[in-house]
Structure formats: structure tokens, C-alpha cells
Amino acid sequence: MKFNLAAKDIHSKARAGTITTDHGEIQTPIFMPVGTAGTVKSINQQQLKNDIDAKIILGNTYHLYLRPGLDILERAGGLHQFIGWDRPILTDSGGYQVYSLSKVRKIKEEGVTFRSHIDGSKHLFTPEYAMDIQRTIGADIIMAFDECTPYPCDYKYAANSINMTHRWLKRCCTRFDTTTPKYGFDQTLFPIVQGSVYKDLRVKSAEFIAAMGREGNAIGGLSVGEPAEEMYAMTEVVCDILPYEKPRYLMGVGTPINILENIALGVDMFDCVMPTRNARNGMLFTKNGVINISNKKWADDFSPIEAESDLVADQVYSKAYLRHLMHSKEMLGAQIATLHNLHFYLWLVKTAREKIMSGEFYAWKNKMVTILGNKL
């Protein structure tokens, strides 16, 4: 993986760059749609490529490990082959879902034992196994196995947790560096900064992670319930420590406003289920604010979903039609809303990049954050 910085905003820490992987280039800042179980819910890979122009998507190790399982993924030739997607993929380490989805889980130095949320079967994820699994899934960018602390989290727990996360990281790196990719293209491992909302822990973790010298770095454990201001404070502290010349990935963030604010702090990569999950609940993100399409007020609004968008679905389908589909619980509602929201998120980061290149980012960002929160 390579990362080249093309421009830096003069009024903020925002940067524009290009990540190069064996599956193609990704211009940053970038948003990565979440394809949990090998599918970005409700849309297909042609739509992702042609309608949304997604440059990279996410897969969730926990879900893919449980279903379809490593045997199928390996025999398919990896996740790209299995799902028919030839652009970059990033996988998380599985840790986050183990903590959030699995009812029974136990964290020990060795790793985490948990029971599948599907069938209750018992499993053990260790840092080494998380690397092996991600080698088999075959994503271009894979993530270290860490503990994502909840919010709130007491200081002592968070302090102990980053120490374990750092020990786990060394084990991840050792395993990663002594194994090879399985499908003929390169993989790279991103470590993850933790430390909850404690500045000194974030500093300590960021310094540790920076010293590992990997090709890119991530910030985890944010957007887990803390106030946005705390998130921004942590991102700022961490971005100032993580290497300037390497991409920075803020995991699981967030709203369009969160994304713009974090771009201004020097983040390059984002993922979040918000545009896809909220789409399925009828919430649309637009350039003018947020629409709850299920509201009665849209029932007779025959204007296009977003007239000035270059997404076909935004032009040919009306708000009234989308409202009807949602109201009738028709699957097409989720599809159209998902296309819309992902298209908007990718428009947002693409426009942020253009504004960084042209030196207008900061003013544009400040204008947008006052608009994007509007409820239409």
C-alpha cells in the first residue's frame, strides 16, 4: 500500500491524498460503505460501483467468520472473488462485534472467547487468529485485534485496556509479518489507537501505535456514545501524534457533520453503518439537512428525492414514491434510500477533497455543518 499526500488545507489540518492498493486507488478523504456479511445491505456490487462509485468497502470479520465461514471464503479465492468486487476492501478485526453482538464473551490476555449470536457456538479470537482469519478473508487493509472500550469507561479500566491492546498489537504484527497473503495481492495491517476519552491515555496509545511504523493507522473506541466534542478532542490529540505521511482511519464515524469536523482534524478514512442502517429506517441525508421520509408531510411531495444530485435514483423517484415504499414496507424503499445516502456520503467526502485542493475547505465545512443538521 502507498499513500501520497496531494494537498493540505491552510485553515485546518485537513488533507487530500491517494491510497494505492493492488485493487486500485482511493482518493482521500474517503468514506467506506459497510458490507457487513459480504454485502452492503440492500444494494448490489454493480450499483456500488456504477451508481455510488464506492472506491473501497468494509467487511466485518466477525460476521464473515461465522457465515459463510473461512472454508468457503478460502475456496472461493477470498472475499473479493466471493462477492464479485474488484476494488479495495478493508476488514475490521472482529473485536468490535464480539463485544457488541455476542452475549457471552470473556476477555483474557490470550484473547476473547465468545458465543455466536447466530447459533450459540463457542469460539476464541486471539490476536494471531484475527490475523489468520483476515489473511483468509483477503482484504487489502486489515485491522489489529484490539479491545474497543465502551462509553463511559472508568480511567483504570481504560488504562489497563490500552496496555493489553498494545501487547495484542505486537502479537498481531508478529503474526502478520511472518505470514503471507493468500491470493496474490498485498495486504497491510493498521494498528488502532484506543484510550477512551482520556487525553493522556490517547497520547500514550497514539505514541505506541505511531512507533510501530505500520503503513496506516486507525483511531478506535470513539463514536460509542460520548459527546461529539469529546470525540473531536480525542481525534485532534491523536492526529497530532500519528505520522503525517500515513493515512489515518477513524473507525465507525459517523454523521455527516462528524465526518467534516474530523476531516478538519486530519482524518483521511471513515466508515459507519449510519447511511445504510438509517436508510432502512427512512432517514435520508441531503445537502440541505435530514429527511425522515416516513413523515406524512412527504406523502404528496412529488419532487425528486434530490433534484440536484447526479444519482439516477435521486432524479427519477419522488419523495412521495419513496415514502409510499417505506410506508408499504417494500424492499425497494431500502434500496433507494441506501443508494441515496451512500451517494450523499461519497459526494460529501469527494467535495471535501475538492475544497481542500482549492483551499476552500474550512469555510465550506463551517457552512455545511450549520446546514447538515437541519431537519427538513
Next chain:
Amino acid sequence: MKFNLAAKDIHSKARAGTITTDHGEIQTPIFMPVGTAGTVKSINQQQLKNDIDAKIILGNTYHLYLRPGLDILERAGGLHQFIGWDRPILTDSGGYQVYSLSKVRKIKEEGVTFRSHIDGSKHLFTPEYAMDIQRTIGADIIMAFDECTPYPCDYKYAANSINMTHRWLKRCCTRFDTTTPKYGFDQTLFPIVQGSVYKDLRVKSAEFIAAMGREGNAIGGLSVGEPAEEMYAMTEVVCDILPYEKPRYLMGVGTPINILENIALGVDMFDCVMPTRNARNGMLFTKNGVINISNKKWADDFSPIEAESDLVADQVYSKAYLRHLMHSKEMLGAQIATLHNLHFYLWLVKTAREKIMSGEFYAWKNKMVTILGNKL
């Protein structure tokens, strides 16, 4: 509406023709995907047009009347505008769903009172109102309000029922002929032959319907549980009476084999929920037979869904991936399977047409009906 016959098979009663509507031409034989509530479930209108090349789709009057309702449809400028579909649409009269979906319904000479399956509200459909509703929905081809008898149905009930259906037809025609389209394009009304599985009643009904002199005619009350041989016997009797130079529409039929056999008897138009509904349950129709993609045997079959198909989804997604999506209850499974099945149904009628034109239909049909029933 115009209908031009282009060719007739020499070994069967199959015909190839062209229906011309204000929304474009339809080459027959044709299969019409069912878009119940203004959406062919799980796929969008661009996919219907570009991937499937559907020439005409169906809307269900009962569903559209209840949701989004006539006020919204009229203010949208009709169903075409509302859903963003500029090719022909056919609507049923609402009768069938009143009988099948509504728990409380009462059939009288005036019409049918029923309660909505959605909110229990009470409604009355009369022949006149069914015309008014379909004027408002604005389909190119609209259907007479009839009684679709169940199977089995005793002779006396069926005999009385066709008499009422015929009286209702006169009322439909009077209303239709004294009203005008609302959206600037022509509509045409098809009457429906009933008579259950009784040959003499079918003859009587077909003669009555033929004498009405409408631009096209339909056969209803079949594929409601009777053996296929009884269906074919009724279709044959009726097709021999219905005018040769007008299109014949067999409502709600059916399996790929049913379609081929009925084409051989002189049917030009078909609709059925089977390709879409069964897709959502993981049943795929292919040139080589039927696949239940949920079966374990497909879990590691990495071959394309149907390699020789010209549908992109058939080529880029494997059986193993589709099986994974179905197994994981991912919406994309329904989308891909729906695209596949509709593409197959439209391949089937398109190929039937080519074979009619080239004089090879009968032999091809006989070969196909031995293959299409295979369970793969």
C-alpha cells in the same frame, strides 16, 4: 391499442405479434412482471428496464387503491409518473385480491364490499368504481371487474357467477366508454372469461366476451389450484373462440412449463408472482431446471448463477454467494434471485417468439417442458 400478428406456428396455435400502446410496443408472447404496490418487489425500475428489459409490468388495483390511494396517484399524474416507469402498465380490477386477501367480503349484484387487510376499513368495489379507479391509476391496459371463482367450485355456483360477471362486464364497458383517460394517453379495457373448469361454461363465457368486441381479451379463474391438464383444456376451448386477431391474456399463469404449453394453445400475454415470490424464497428457474439455492449443496458451488445468461448478475455472482445471502437473510439475495428469475421468464417468452418466427416452436417447446421441471 393495436395488435398486429407477425407469425403463426404451423405445428401449434402459438402466435407472435406486436401490441402497440401509447407507452410503446410489446412483442408477444410476453410475460409481465407483477409490481403489486407500484414496485416489482426488491428491484428498481432501472433494473427492470436495463437488466431485465421488461416491456410491460402489472399493478394491482386493490393494493394501489389502499396505498398510496387514489388522491396521491391522481396528483402524481398517474402510476407511470408516480413510480417513474415510462413503458406500458396493465392493472387488474382489484377483484382477485378482494377475494384472496380481504377477510371480510360480501359479493352482491351491486359489487363487493370488503375490509382492508391493512387497517380493516370498509370499502365497496363496483364495476363502475373499478373503472374509475383504473382511470385514475392510469394503466394502458385495464381489466374488467369480475368474480374469480375458487377451485374447486360447484357447477351451479360457477354458472351463476359467469352470468353476474357478464352483467358486470356490461356495466364496466358502459362506464369505460363514457369516461376518458386522465393523463393524455389511451387506455383499453380487457374483459375476462370465467367458467371455472366447466367446458360449457367456458364456451358460453368466451362467446359472450368475444361478442363484446374489445381490443383484447383475458382468461381468468385458472391456475387457482386445478390440475394443469384442466387448465390447458380450458385455455384451448377459450382460445378457439376468442377472436384470432386480438391479444389473449391468461391471468396469473404460471410456471415456465405452463407458459410454454399455453403459448402453444394461442395465449399471448402472461403474468404471475411466481418468478418474484419464489425468488424471495430462494427458488431459481433456469434453462436446465429448478434450483433451490438454500440447499447445502450450493454452499461451495462457486460457478456463476447461470454462466450462459446475458444478465450481469448471473455472471458475476456465484451460486455459493447467492446461497450465502439467502442463508444470511440479506436483502441482496432477493434482489439477485428476482433479477435472475424475471430475466429467465423474459428469455423464455422471447425465445418462444423467435422459435415461432422460425417455425421451430413446437419441437423446442416439447424439448423444454421435459427439461424445465428438473430439480437441480
